[in-house]
Amino acid sequence: MTALPPFLAAALRQKTAHTPVWIMRQAGRYLPEYREVRSKVDFASLTHRPDLAAEVTLQPIRRFGLDAAIIFSDIMTPIEGMGVGLEYAPGPVIHNPIRTLTQVEAMRPLVPEQDVPYVMESLRLVRRELPAHVPLIGFCGAPFTLFCYLVGGKPSKEFSVPRAFVHGEPIVTARLLDRLADAMIAYLRAQAEAGAQALMIFESWGGLLGPADFRAVALPPMQRIVAGLQDIRARGVPLIYFANQGMANLEAVKDLPVDVVGLDWRVPLGPARKLLGPDKAVQGNLDPAVLFAPKDTLCRRIDDVLRDAGPAPGHIFNLGHGIWPETDPDAVARLVDHVHESSVR
Amino acid sequence: MTALPPFLAAALRQKTAHTPVWIMRQAGRYLPEYREVRSKVDFASLTHRPDLAAEVTLQPIRRFGLDAAIIFSDIMTPIEGMGVGLEYAPGPVIHNPIRTLTQVEAMRPLVPEQDVPYVMESLRLVRRELPAHVPLIGFCGAPFTLFCYLVGGKPSKEFSVPRAFVHGEPIVTARLLDRLADAMIAYLRAQAEAGAQALMIFESWGGLLGPADFRAVALPPMQRIVAGLQDIRARGVPLIYFANQGMANLEAVKDLPVDVVGLDWRVPLGPARKLLGPDKAVQGNLDPAVLFAPKDTLCRRIDDVLRDAGPAPGHIFNLGHGIWPETDPDAVARLVDHVHESSVR
Numbered sequence: 001m002t003a004l005p006p007f008l009a010a011a012l013r014q015k016t017a018h019t020p021v022w023i024m025r026q027a028g029r030y031l032p033e034y035r036e037v038r039s040k041v042d043f044a045s046l047t048h049r050p051d052l053a054a055e056v057t058l059q060p061i062r063r064f065g066l067d068a069a070i071i072f073s074d075i076m077t078p079i080e081g082m083g084v085g086l087e088y089a090p091g092p093v094i095h096n097p098i099r100t101l102t103q104v105e106a107m108r109p110l111v112p113e114q115d116v117p118y119v120m121e122s123l124r125l126v127r128r129e130l131p132a133h134v135p136l137i138g139f140c141g142a143p144f145t146l147f148c149y150l151v152g153g154k155p156s157k158e159f160s161v162p163r164a165f166v167h168g169e170p171i172v173t174a175r176l177l178d179r180l181a182d183a184m185i186a187y188l189r190a191q192a193e194a195g196a197q198a199l200m201i202f203e204s205w206g207g208l209l210g211p212a213d214f215r216a217v218a219l220p221p222m223q224r225i226v227a228g229l230q231d232i233r234a235r236g237v238p239l240i241y242f243a244n245q246g247m248a249n250l251e252a253v254k255d256l257p258v259d260v261v262g263l264d265w266r267v268p269l270g271p272a273r274k275l276l277g278p279d280k281a282v283q284g285n286l287d288p289a290v291l292f293a294p295k296d297t298l299c300r301r302i303d304d305v306l307r308d309a310g311p312a313p314g315h316i317f318n319l320g321h322g323i324w325p326e327t328d329p330d331a332v333a334r335l336v337d338h339v340h341e342s343s344v345r
Numbered sequence: 346m347t348a349l350p351p352f353l354a355a356a357l358r359q360k361t362a363h364t365p366v367w368i369m370r371q372a373g374r375y376l377p378e379y380r381e382v383r384s385k386v387d388f389a390s391l392t393h394r395p396d397l398a399a400e401v402t403l404q405p406i407r408r409f410g411l412d413a414a415i416i417f418s419d420i421m422t423p424i425e426g427m428g429v430g431l432e433y434a435p436g437p438v439i440h441n442p443i444r445t446l447t448q449v450e451a452m453r454p455l456v457p458e459q460d461v462p463y464v465m466e467s468l469r470l471v472r473r474e475l476p477a478h479v480p481l482i483g484f485c486g487a488p489f490t491l492f493c494y495l496v497g498g499k500p501s502k503e504f505s506v507p508r509a510f511v512h513g514e515p516i517v518t519a520r521l522l523d524r525l526a527d528a529m530i531a532y533l534r535a536q537a538e539a540g541a542q543a544l545m546i547f548e549s550w551g552g553l554l555g556p557a558d559f560r561a562v563a564l565p566p567m568q569r570i571v572a573g574l575q576d577i578r579a580r581g582v583p584l585i586y587f588a589n590q591g592m593a594n595l596e597a598v599k600d601l602p603v604d605v606v607g608l609d610w611r612v613p614l615g616p617a618r619k620l621l622g623p624d625k626a627v628q629g630n631l632d633p634a635v636l637f638a639p640k641d642t643l644c645r646r647i648d649d650v651l652r653d654a655g656p657a658p659g660h661i662f663n664l665g666h667g668i669w670p671e672t673d674p675d676a677v678a679r680l681v682d683h684v685h686e687s688s689v690r
Binding site: 165209249 | 502503505506508509510511512513552554555556557558590592593594610611612613632633634635636637638639642649665666669671
């Protein structure tokens with residue numbers, strides 16, 4: 001047993017008294033108290049106002065026995081800080097999609113305390129309020145995922161524009177990914193300095209690439225980020241990589257020296273852990289749809305995930321994707337309690 | 346060597362002089378002659394007019410050396426025939442989404458020659474025009490995929506409504522899937538009788554289900570369809586199942602007695618063939634994005650797919666997803682020619 005909070009212990013593959021649990025998008029629209037805040041300000045303002053961002057970050061912590069908090073922000077927030085004009089409608093829409101080397105070079109290098117001071121202030125505010133056993137997670141988008149929005153200009157089902165761009169404009173692609181990697185290194189480092197105790201990198205769209213392209217395009221800037229944060233990691237701040245739709249790319253993700261791999265709900269946890277090896281923890285991966293099942297089905301499906309993850313240390317329970325706005329908060333309470341009760345060692 | 350056209354021979358795991366190739370959505374918006382037809386009629390009218398549906402089906406056959414034609418229609422066309430009001434905007438929007446057992450029972454059983462005679466007439470028209478070495482493919486949507494549209498009411502990135510419905514309303518779910526399976530049996534059978542020489546079933550959204558739910562929800566109605574068409578299959582009409590986003594579900598698909606499994610671009614063909622076993626052919630799976638690469642890259646990536654598929658008979662070359670509207674038709678010509686040249690045995 002360790003003195004670390006269960007979330008951090010599990011991330012570092014140490015034994016815990018129970019499996020820790022948190023939920024992607026736990027600060028969000030399924031909570032009436034979040035909708036109450038959002039009824040007064042738009043999404044962008046919420047990410048720019050430390051008092052409100054801190055408030056919505058803390059809301060799910062007050063309500064449920066969660067083992068971690070994640071700062072309320074957006075993966076595009078640091079992109080705004082680099083001088084790229086965008087708005088949320090509700091997904092990010094880029095005023096001038098990035099398609100040329102000139103545009104890539106015109107993006108400002110990110111100086112987080114200067115360009116996005118409100119994110120750092122939110123982290124400091126939340127850390128002050130959080131109970132000691134609930135660590136705070138900082139996050140960013142992975143370079144290829146940010147690239148999809150920046151080149152595509154808007155959310156899309158297939159992201160055909162950025163995916164074609166990868167093949168048609170390999171030089172601009174590589175340069176943009178490098179610049180994004182450097183910005184995310186600075187951004188995550190600043191978040192750790194402002195109080196984040198774990199850092200998560202969301203590769204929401206990496207699963208759009210086949211294995212060869214994933215290795216050639218999405219992985220190198222991720223390796224650059226991880227290499228750039230080894231000192232932070234050495235200080236006990238785990239790195240978590242969420243490989244959404246990642247089944248076909250796990251073989252490549254195995255080579256990425258992160259502490260935790262977040263898995264979507266379609267990846268069987270047992271085989272994934274075997275493939276990723278004993279030096280990586282996993283996070284996930286209940287289907288968010290199962291929160292709409294009757295209580296006994298929900299509990300059975302939670303037990304399935306715990307059993308698939310196995311008895312070895314290094315499992316953080318989570319959904320396999322962000323929680324849906326239509327979810328009943330009572331189902332979340334049930335989930336958190338059941339994970340804790342069912343996983344006592 | 347066989348007297349069958351290469352496409353049919355490969356589907357039946359027989360040796361062919363070259364790897365056959367066709368392209369999902371080959372009758373579509375990337376062709377100026379298609380856009381010309383569509384400038385005069387809307388999408389729904391095009392599916393209802395046998396003369397025009399036949400014309401756009403034949404357009405890519407005239408232009409490229411393709412090894413198969415696929416009838417121009419939509420997976421929702423037979424659903425209209427069952428009395429469900431819908432329109433294309435551009436994806437299918439259901440006037441009254443199906444959510445109750447009463448609505449499920451109110452759907453008419455499909456009598457294809459009576460309810461969708463225009464589809465059968467299109468097939469007959471096309472068969473008359475096609476060269477002997479170019480077989481005609483009929484198709485339908487898989488029950489779970491149709492279910493996603495019928496319950497959700499409209500296209501969606503995550504299909505959270507139908508996915509929650511699966512867990513909240515298991516009885517309505519099972520009944521609707523059964524009814525859709527029965528309708529698709531009648532529909533595919535009628536297409537074979539009208540001249541379709543192969544039948545393809547599109548599971549566009551099965552990849553939204555994790556492996557356990559795929560087995561419990563999407564697979565049973567598919568098994569029902571395949572069992573209901575064994576006599577058609579015995580007459581030499583191969584069944585093709587397109588398992589989009591199917592990587593995690595291949596183990597389950599292995600148990601489905603179809604001739605060909607269509608694979609999306611993220612599935613490595615070699616391991617997939619090994620897993621599916623020698624009694625299944627595979628179809629796929631070049632990333633549609635690669636058609637935007639320079640000529641030499643495109644050719645190299647085509648060779649990669651051919652090499653991954655291996656020398657054993659039973660590979661039909663295709664994209665791993667529908668071709669994008671922005672694609673240059675010249676790249677398609679290059680692809681078709683290169684597959685033929687590069688795969689000569």
